[in-house]
Amino acid sequence: MNYWLMKSEPSEFGIDDLKACEDRVTHWDGVRNYQARNFMRDGMKKGDLAFFYHSNCEHPGIVGMMRVHREAYPDHTAFDCNDKHFDPKSNPDNPRWMMVDVKYVRKLKNTIELAELKGFAEGELKDFPLLRKGNRLSIMPVTKQQWEFILSLA
DNA sequence: GCCAACGTTGGC
DNA sequence: GCCAACGTTGGC
Numbered sequence: 001m002n003y004w005l006m007k008s009e010p011s012e013f014g015i016d017d018l019k020a021c022e023d024r025v026t027h028w029d030g031v032r033n034y035q036a037r038n039f040m041r042d043g044m045k046k047g048d049l050a051f052f053y054h055s056n057c058e059h060p061g062i063v064g065m066m067r068v069h070r071e072a073y074p075d076h077t078a079f080d081c082n083d084k085h086f087d088p089k090s091n092p093d094n095p096r097w098m099m100v101d102v103k104y105v106r107k108l109k110n111t112i113e114l115a116e117l118k119g120f121a122e123g124e125l126k127d128f129p130l131l132r133k134g135n136r137l138s139i140m141p142v143t144k145q146q147w148e149f150i151l152s153l154a
Numbered sequence: 155g156c157c158a159a160c161g162t163t164g165g166c
Numbered sequence: 167g168c169c170a171a172c173g174t175t176g177g178c
Contacts, residue, residue: 007175007176009176032174033161033175034161035161055175055176055177056175056176056177057176060176060177114177133158133159134158134159134160134175135159135160135175135176136159136160136161136174136175136176138175155178156177156178157176157177157178158175158176158177159174159175159176160173160174160175161172161173161174161175162171162172162173162174163170163171163172163173164169164170164171164172165168165169165170165171166167166168166169
């Protein structure tokens with residue numbers, strides 16, 4: 001089993017929105033970055049666990065966990081010219097962007113803030129992509145060691 | 155709101 | 167293939 005971290009802006013779609021979804025499942029649409037897409041398409045397997053990360057907000061950090069519920073399939077929002085993430089270069093015959101379905105697992109009692117994680121950038125979380133300077137990946141792998149260490153902070 | 159870092163686009 | 171211009175991300 002693999003571990004992941006997936007970012008979302010809580011003003012757009014936060015962990016409470018996921019929890020409120022029917023069956024607590026939603027499709028993770030809108031990824032428009034090739035590296036992030038490749039992680040989803042090539043790496044994510046049903047049953048994998050992922051941290052839910054709130055970005056671009058007052059207290060960015062890890063707020064909970066979810067599980068991959070369905071493996072990668074075409075992101076239909078890329079075909080919809082009314083959608084915020086419309087991409088005219090993607091079409092149903094040759095979809096450029098993919099998404100997975102994720103299911104809510106649980107919220108953490110307290111957010112593990114980015115500021116706290118940064119304290120381990122030279123130690124336990126060395127090489128964690130989230131802490132790399134200029135990192136903009138919205139989906140990234142987490143090693144088992146990193147996963148367990150981060151959870152121990154919660 | 156600012157801005158650094160990064161990815162993408164497109165002219166050449 | 168290079169690279170300048172531009173757009174986006176996301177912390178602060």
